[in-house]
Amino acid sequence: MSEDNARPAPPDIVRCAYLELVVSDLAASREFYVDVLGLVVTEEDEHEIHLRGLEEFIHHNLVLRAGPVPATAAFGFRVRHPRELDRAQEYYRALGCEVRREAAGFRRGVGEVVRVRDPLGFPYEFFHDVRHVPRLTWNYERHGAGAIVRLDHFNQVCPDVTRGARYLEDLGFRRTEDIRDEEGVTYAAWFARKDTVHDTALTGGAGPRMHHVAFATHEKHNILYICDKLGALRRTDVIERGPGRHGVSNAFYLYLRDPDGHRVEIYTQDYYTGDPDNPLVTWDVHDNQRRDWWGSPVVPSWYNEASRVLDLDGEPVPVLEREESRELDVTIGADGFSYTRKGGPAEGFKVGTQL
Numbered sequence: 300m301s302e303d304n305a306r307p308a309p310p311d312i313v314r315c316a317y318l319e320l321v322v323s324d325l326a327a328s329r330e331f332y333v334d335v336l337g338l339v340v341t342e343e344d345e346h347e348i349h350l351r352g353l354e355e356f357i358h359h360n361l362v363l364r365a366g367p368v369p370a371t372a373a374f375g376f377r378v379r380h381p382r383e384l385d386r387a388q389e390y391y392r393a394l395g396c397e398v399r400r401e402a403a404g405f406r407r408g409v410g411e412v413v414r415v416r417d418p419l420g421f422p423y424e425f426f427h428d429v430r431h432v433p434r435l436t437w438n439y440e441r442h443g444a445g446a447i448v449r450l451d452h453f454n455q456v457c458p459d460v461t462r463g464a465r466y467l468e469d470l471g472f473r474r475t476e477d478i479r480d481e482e483g484v485t486y487a488a489w490f491a492r493k494d495t496v497h498d499t500a501l502t503g504g505a506g507p508r509m510h511h512v513a514f515a516t517h518e519k520h521n522i523l524y525i526c527d528k529l530g531a532l533r534r535t536d537v538i539e540r541g542p543g544r545h546g547v548s549n550a551f552y553l554y555l556r557d558p559d560g561h562r563v564e565i566y567t568q569d570y571y572t573g574d575p576d577n578p579l580v581t582w583d584v585h586d587n588q589r590r591d592w593w594g595s596p597v598v599p600s601w602y603n604e605a606s607r608v609l610d611l612d613g614e615p616v617p618v619l620e621r622e623e624s625r626e627l628d629v630t631i632g633a634d635g636f637s638y639t640r641k642g643g644p645a646e647g648f649k650v651g652t653q654l
Contacts, residue, residue: 306394309470310378310387310425315453315498317359317375318512320561321366321609327558328363335534336525336563337445338514341432342407349407352449352514353442356434358408360450361512369559370607370615371509373414374453374499375424376492384413387425390470391415399611403428419463420507420616421455421608444524447514451566453499454510456605458621460485460503472498475572476547476580478589478626486584486626489547494573496548504627505620508605511554513564519551522565526553540601544592547582554601561606584629602627 322328329348332338338350341359349359357377364372378384384400391398396415403410410428417423435441436448457463464485468474472490475497479485489497502510516522522542529535539562540554550569556562582589590597602625607615 306469307389308386309390310383311380312383312425312471312492312498313377313379314493315374315450316357316377316426317361317373317450318371318453318509319362319364319373319375320512320557320559320606321368321370321372322363322557322559322561323365323367323369324558325363325365331537331557332361332363335528335532336514336565337443337447339435339441347407351432352447353435353438354448355450356431357429358432360514362406366613368607368615369561370609371422371561372609372613373422373424374455374509375426376498377429378425378427381411381427383427384411384425387413387415391417394418397611408432414611416610416616418466419455419457422611422616444521445528446516446521447565448517449515451495451513451515452497453512454564455499455501456504456506456508456510457501458504458506458619459623460488460501463501464488464490467499467501473572473577474579475577476582478547478582478584480584480624480629484584484623486624487547491572494571496550496569496572502626503621503623504602504605504625505618506605507608507616508618509561509608510605511562511564513566516565516567519567522551522553522567525565540598543595545590546586546588546592547580547590549592560604562601562604584626599627 332350333340341349341351346365348363350361351359388398388400396417399414401412406412408430409426413425415423467490472492475489475491477485477488487502489500492498526542537555539556542553544551548569551567553565554562587594610616
């Protein structure tokens with residue numbers, strides 16, 4: 300029996316479900332996520348705030364926890380059945396990862412949780428049982444013009460995207476898009492469990508780190524309203540990039556930085572990927588439309604800065620540098636000014652083919 304055949308089956312993951320952030324000033328973070336962005340408070344005390352989008356029916360999509368060092372403490376994924384927790388535990392133990400199984404109540408509003416430090420160094424959590432809360436889809440009096448409706452995805456910074464992609468595909472994720480060069484170096488890749496472009500993505504760089512967490516709106520005018528609101532509040536300094544249209548994912552986007560520098564994307568209008576033969580879209584790293592469809596420059600901080608992640612004991616995970624070329628190496632000075640791929644924009648990306 301081969302090593303792959305001997306490995307236990309991975310857990311059946313439904314979707315990304317929550318992120319836990321450690322923040323230095325809980326009141327300042329509450330003001331940003333609740334008063335400015337409009338996330339809904341499910342529960343809160345002097346130590347933690349549990350938040351969700353307007354359409355969510357599970358207890359939370361985001362946990363803000365007060366702590367001395369801002370970082371990402373957990374990437375939470377919901378599995379399809381309680382028995383999948385056993386499979387998660389067996390799967391990661393077979394990979395040689397640190398695994399802890401926590402009883403219901405370890406995380407507020409959630410049943411049993413399997414916590415792992417995965418092969419890339421990220422703190423993943425898997426759960427099934429969860430407390431239901433009112434879905435506010437029809438409560439339009441609470442929506443506001445910004446109307447953040449749900450958690451959409453994570454983006455993780457990883458020094459070896461090729462290795463990371465193999466791990467996520469073995470875990471059952473479908474690769475929907477990626478960025479490569481003509482030598483086959485992979486700079487970033489997008490992976491889905493639900494029927495959208497991604498539940499998580501890998502961006503090549505020093506890691507493990509959390510690049511951003513993304514929340515969805517229904518329409519791009521919701522994102523434009525958030526920009527207008529930030530202008531009215533004299534808070535435009537929190538806008539890092541955008542608004543704009545991505546080439547990758549086709550989504551309309553806005554990137555913000557919270558009071559601790561954690562990056563938050565507001566995201567809408569990507570596309571359906573649920574068919575079993577959904578074609579892979581591969582972008583050339585020299586095509587400046589991959590990151591912004593309008594060719595706008597990408598600010599260096601977007602490539603360089605990201606949030607540290609914590610191990611299962613709450614200690615920062617050491618960061619390793621990327622050995623292969625980073626996107627930053629081939630973009631600054633080219634993004635927003637010209638197509639550097641020979642042949643121009645028509646050759647910038649390929650659907651269902653390999654470079």
